Amino acid sequence: MNPNPYEAPQLVELVEERRPGETNAALALLTEIRDGQRELLDLQRQALSRTRVFGRFGIVSAIVPFLFIAWAVYRMINLPTPPARPVIAPRAAPPAPAPVRTFVRPVE
Numbered sequence: 001m002n003p004n005p006y007e008a009p010q011l012v013e014l015v016e017e018r019r020p021g022e023t024n025a026a027l028a029l030l031t032e033i034r035d036g037q038r039e040l041l042d043l044q045r046q047a048l049s050r051t052r053v054f055g056r057f058g059i060v061s062a063i064v065p066f067l068f069i070a071w072a073v074y075r076m077i078n079l080p081t082p083p084a085r086p087v088i089a090p091r092a093a094p095p096a097p098a099p100v101r102t103f104v105r106p107v108e
Contacts, residue, residue, distance in 0.1 A: 052058065
């Protein structure tokens with residue numbers, strides 16, 4: 001019998017496993033745990049091998065973004081400041097324009 005590992009055990013199975021003098025259930029459980037751990041270890045090894053895409057250039061590929069960020073921070077800190085503008089004395093305001101003259105026609 002191959003039970004589904006994602007399914008809760010039935011009460012009948014629990015009673016059958018608790019028979020006195022039998023160690024097969026415990027041995028089967030330990031074997032299942034060991035096989036599960038081996039499978040997880042294999043999956044971890046496969047995942048680790050997939051993450052090493054860059055191979056021997058992995059360290060270089062990690063340093064390049066760091067250098068780019070360091071260069072950007074350096075440029076922000078050391079931006080050249082624009083030259084100071086000379087102080088100019090305030091000018092007098094221009095004279096106000098003459099008022100506009102309108103021709104008023106006499107009313108007849």
